[in-house]
Amino acid sequence: MQQMTQTGPKTREGSVGVVETQFLDLPGPLPLDCGRELFPVRIAYETYGSLSPTRDNVILVCHALSGDAHAAGYSAAPPQESARDGFGADERDVAKKAGLGWWDGMIGPGKAFDTDHYYVVSTNLLGGCRGSTGPSSLNPATGKQYGTDFPVITVADMVRAQRAFLDELGIESLHAISGGSLGGMQALTWAVLYPSRVRHIVPIASTHALNSQGVAWNAIARHAITADPDWQHGHYYGTGRAPLAGMGVARMVGHITYLSASSMKEKFARRLQRSDDIAYELTVPEYEVESYLHHQAGKFVKRFDANTYLYTSRALSYFDLAREYGGGSLAVAVRNIEAKTLLICFSSDWLYPPENSEALAQALEACGKSVELHVIDAPYGHDSFLLEEARQIPMIRKFLSDEL
Amino acid sequence: MQQMTQTGPKTREGSVGVVETQFLDLPGPLPLDCGRELFPVRIAYETYGSLSPTRDNVILVCHALSGDAHAAGYSAAPPQESARDGFGADERDVAKKAGLGWWDGMIGPGKAFDTDHYYVVSTNLLGGCRGSTGPSSLNPATGKQYGTDFPVITVADMVRAQRAFLDELGIESLHAISGGSLGGMQALTWAVLYPSRVRHIVPIASTHALNSQGVAWNAIARHAITADPDWQHGHYYGTGRAPLAGMGVARMVGHITYLSASSMKEKFARRLQRSDDIAYELTVPEYEVESYLHHQAGKFVKRFDANTYLYTSRALSYFDLAREYGGGSLAVAVRNIEAKTLLICFSSDWLYPPENSEALAQALEACGKSVELHVIDAPYGHDSFLLEEARQIPMIRKFLSDEL
Numbered sequence: 098m099q100q101m102t103q104t105g106p107k108t109r110e111g112s113v114g115v116v117e118t119q120f121l122d123l124p125g126p127l128p129l130d131c132g133r134e135l136f137p138v139r140i141a142y143e144t145y146g147s148l149s150p151t152r153d154n155v156i157l158v159c160h161a162l163s164g165d166a167h168a169a170g171y172s173a174a175p176p177q178e179s180a181r182d183g184f185g186a187d188e189r190d191v192a193k194k195a196g197l198g199w200w201d202g203m204i205g206p207g208k209a210f211d212t213d214h215y216y217v218v219s220t221n222l223l224g225g226c227r228g229s230t231g232p233s234s235l236n237p238a239t240g241k242q243y244g245t246d247f248p249v250i251t252v253a254d255m256v257r258a259q260r261a262f263l264d265e266l267g268i269e270s271l272h273a274i275s276g277g278s279l280g281g282m283q284a285l286t287w288a289v290l291y292p293s294r295v296r297h298i299v300p301i302a303s304t305h306a307l308n309s310q311g312v313a314w315n316a317i318a319r320h321a322i323t324a325d326p327d328w329q330h331g332h333y334y335g336t337g338r339a340p341l342a343g344m345g346v347a348r349m350v351g352h353i354t355y356l357s358a359s360s361m362k363e364k365f366a367r368r369l370q371r372s373d374d375i376a377y378e379l380t381v382p383e384y385e386v387e388s389y390l391h392h393q394a395g396k397f398v399k400r401f402d403a404n405t406y407l408y409t410s411r412a413l414s415y416f417d418l419a420r421e422y423g424g425g426s427l428a429v430a431v432r433n434i435e436a437k438t439l440l441i442c443f444s445s446d447w448l449y450p451p452e453n454s455e456a457l458a459q460a461l462e463a464c465g466k467s468v469e470l471h472v473i474d475a476p477y478g479h480d481s482f483l484l485e486e487a488r489q490i491p492m493i494r495k496f497l498s499d500e501l
Numbered sequence: 502m503q504q505m506t507q508t509g510p511k512t513r514e515g516s517v518g519v520v521e522t523q524f525l526d527l528p529g530p531l532p533l534d535c536g537r538e539l540f541p542v543r544i545a546y547e548t549y550g551s552l553s554p555t556r557d558n559v560i561l562v563c564h565a566l567s568g569d570a571h572a573a574g575y576s577a578a579p580p581q582e583s584a585r586d587g588f589g590a591d592e593r594d595v596a597k598k599a600g601l602g603w604w605d606g607m608i609g610p611g612k613a614f615d616t617d618h619y620y621v622v623s624t625n626l627l628g629g630c631r632g633s634t635g636p637s638s639l640n641p642a643t644g645k646q647y648g649t650d651f652p653v654i655t656v657a658d659m660v661r662a663q664r665a666f667l668d669e670l671g672i673e674s675l676h677a678i679s680g681g682s683l684g685g686m687q688a689l690t691w692a693v694l695y696p697s698r699v700r701h702i703v704p705i706a707s708t709h710a711l712n713s714q715g716v717a718w719n720a721i722a723r724h725a726i727t728a729d730p731d732w733q734h735g736h737y738y739g740t741g742r743a744p745l746a747g748m749g750v751a752r753m754v755g756h757i758t759y760l761s762a763s764s765m766k767e768k769f770a771r772r773l774q775r776s777d778d779i780a781y782e783l784t785v786p787e788y789e790v791e792s793y794l795h796h797q798a799g800k801f802v803k804r805f806d807a808n809t810y811l812y813t814s815r816a817l818s819y820f821d822l823a824r825e826y827g828g829g830s831l832a833v834a835v836r837n838i839e840a841k842t843l844l845i846c847f848s849s850d851w852l853y854p855p856e857n858s859e860a861l862a863q864a865l866e867a868c869g870k871s872v873e874l875h876v877i878d879a880p881y882g883h884d885s886f887l888l889e890e891a892r893q894i895p896m897i898r899k900f901l902s903d904e905l
Contacts, residue, residue, distance in 0.1 A: 130781070131781035132781075245783060245784075248781075249781040249782065249783055306771060307771075308762060308765070308766055308771075309762075309765040309766045309768070309769040309770060309771065309788075309790050310757060310760075310762040310765045310766070312769075312771065312788050312790050312791065313753075313757050313765065313790045313791070313794060314757065316753075316786070316788070316790070316791040316794055317750060317753045317754060317757070317794065319783075319784070320749070320750060320753065320794075320795070321725060321750045323784050324729075324746035324747075324749065324750060325728075325746075326730060326746075331783075342728035342729075342730075343728075345724070345728065346721060346724060346725045346728060346750060349717075349720075349721045349724065350721060350754065353714060353717050353718065353721070356714075358712060358713070358714040358851065358854075361712070361713040361714045361717065362712055362713045362714070364713070365713040365716075366713060367710060367711075367712075367713065367716065367821060367824070375819055377534070377535040377536075377652075377653040378653065379649060379653055379723075379735075379811055379812065379815055380649075380723070380727050380811075382720070383818075383819075384713075384716050384720070384818070386713050386716050386717045386720070387716065387717070387720040390717060390720055390721065390724075391724070407783055407784075408783065411783055414787075414788070415779050415787075417771060420771070447762065450762075
């Protein structure tokens with residue numbers, strides 16, 4: 098465990114300490130699914146733990162829709178808002194203020210991704226707005242920010258960028274890849290695209306494809322942004338106006354889909370915001386849950402780029418293992434996977450429901466693959482992935498240490 | 502059954518035929534929960550069947566968020582869009598084009614609300630935009646449309662307006678009141694406020710109070726509208742701009758909450774809109790479900806007023822029998838009810854979940870009231886209320902004819 102100076106934030110047991118986000122420029126253009134190429138491509142990343150001399154102890158963690166490379170430890174330059182609140186886990190305000198990484202509970206000495214043994218690498222995804230190349234990056238063709246001239250990307254494109262990045266680090270193969278939600282989609286895609294390069298994958302609260310309802314929620318979120326006149330067809334950079342209102346609505350929709358109806362009832366009930374009675378106000382929040390949504394939206398729009406939200410949401414909706422790699426069959430799509438798979442999902446997650454992980458496990462089993470599925474009984478909906486770490490840790494530790 | 506002319510739309514078996522919406526102005530000011538009074542108040546209404554000489558065969562039907570007074574038969578002046586598609590029941594396009602009422606399957610000779618026996622009255626709710634006084638009506642104080650100068654109203658205010666309206670018709674007591682969703686809230690409120698004036702209530706797919714998640718969806722829908730700069734703080738009338746974009750987002754959110762995840766999967770799966778492959782388009786709908794949402798939003802904004810949506814959504818969220826009439830206790834709130842109650846709800850309705858109807862039934866039972874609860878196993882979510890008429894009809898007919 099690293100020691101902290103007296104003046105820095107206090108360490109917790111098992112913290113990786115203070116970390117700094119680093120940047121790497123890929124040496125050549127990145128070919129994309131849409132047929133275009135992207136150059137230059139910069140990847141923002143952090144690492145935790147030590148790379149073994151044989152470079153065989155690498156774990157890649159992949160973030161979800163609104164995350165970034167800062168997955169563990171304390172940020173050297175704490176942002177005002179952390180990607181840790183990407184899932185409404187606002188109980189951790191203290192942690193956030195200290196610039197704690199979004200998956201700090203899982204990454205560190207003695208944790209699920211144990212930095213005493215593994216070299217954990219976390220990148221900001223392609224299309225991101227937290228250091229990696231995305232729509233807010235400069236377009237070399239125009240000298241201005243891409244905006245919607247940025248190519249439409251896929252989860253596979255994100256994975257190709259990660260591979261090119263790891264090639265630059267001299268890392269040939271991965272002990273494991275893990276992530277929740279969209280992060281789990283990246284892990285699955287890695288195992289399909291580069292079967293010989295990854296030994297374990299741990300997709301958490303993820304799926305082989307969003308259901309129709311998930312596609313619909315994402316469409317609404319994107320529409321809320323693009324219908325905001327301040328979006329300006331995506332070219333809002335430098336205009337002094339950004340689609341903050343639309344982003345706020347998108348974030349509100351996201352938040353509810355990350356929670357469960359019962360956890361919302363538990364947390365907010367129908368408690369009024371200001372008194373024992375309603376105030377007959379049309380637009381002012383009257384209920385605690387209304388204030389909560391406005392508060393979350395307000396925080397999010399300060400730290401996130403609307404175009405990154407659009408591109409990432411689009412990639413999330415496109416993702417479909419069966420369509421992309423199996424001609425419509427999930428079993429065909431996964432038949433080349435060599436990695437051992439640990440799937441973790443949550444009983445109350447209606448956005449990434451357990452039935453999807455079950456379908457994926459069945460497809461893997463049907464092909465004779467090694468797959469383990471845990472449906473954790475937890476009430477917090479999709480958010481459980483970040484809130485129910487204690488039960489995931491022993492599962493993951495055991496899975497990663499199990500060499501048959 | 503009325504006969505139609507050759508040139509009019511064809512009648513169906515059991516149709517009430519061609520009907521015309523009528524209007525009535527209340528004689529005096531309407532006192533409101535917020536402490537203000539409203540005057541003048543006009544009520545748009547339709548009637549089906551014949552009033553008995555003793556005026557004891559009246560059934561009041563109450564519409565939901567986006568409905569209107571045109572509940573049954575063919576409109577004499579068919580609107581371009583019907584309130585019937587208020588719940589995404591777009592399978593009935595033919596019926597809608599003929600101007601069919603939103604509850605035509607339930608109202609007519611031999612139907613649930615049998616016009617061979619009952620005189621069915623349907624009003625557009627207070628705050629509405631389809632003939633009754635609402636925020637798009639002229640404010641006598643300014644000579645301009647109210648906009649957000651319209652007072653914030655409650656479900657009880659809607660019920661008070663209905664009572665004053667029925668007083669004008671010379672109707673003292675009601676054989677029954679029924680409605681789905683917000684309509685059911687009006688039925689419940691009638692039974693609490695005016696126990697001696699109503700003999701049966703049939704709240705369908707309704708609740709004694711929205712859950713936290715329902716409050717949240719409504720808050721998002723309202724925020725999408727009020728964050729649209731074209732809303733102009735509610736004073737958009739006559740400006741040539743209306744918050745159509747925000748309304749569209751609100752409607753999209755509403756639509757998904759009216760469906761169930763499984764019925765969406767059944768209806769849309771992940772079918773692409775235009776080809777066998779994705780088109781790498783950021784903003785153009787790629788999936789059928791995306792096109793569906795855009796289509797529904799586009800239709801809705803043509804026929805509905807944004808401020809009415811705001812006020813009605815607010816009333817819907819406020820509604821809370823226990824808070825309003827029971828000092829926090831549902832059992833106390835319902836103890837003065839004299840009407841017999843038939844509650845119908847649907848297994849897949851996650852917006853108005855069966856557990857709420859069950860809680861209401863328990864509270865009524867605890868007070869020794871006559872209550873019957875049917876949970877219909879149906880896959881269409883909240884929409885089931887309009888799509889599963891066949892199973893409701895015999896329940897309602899039996900309930901209404903049962904005089905102990």
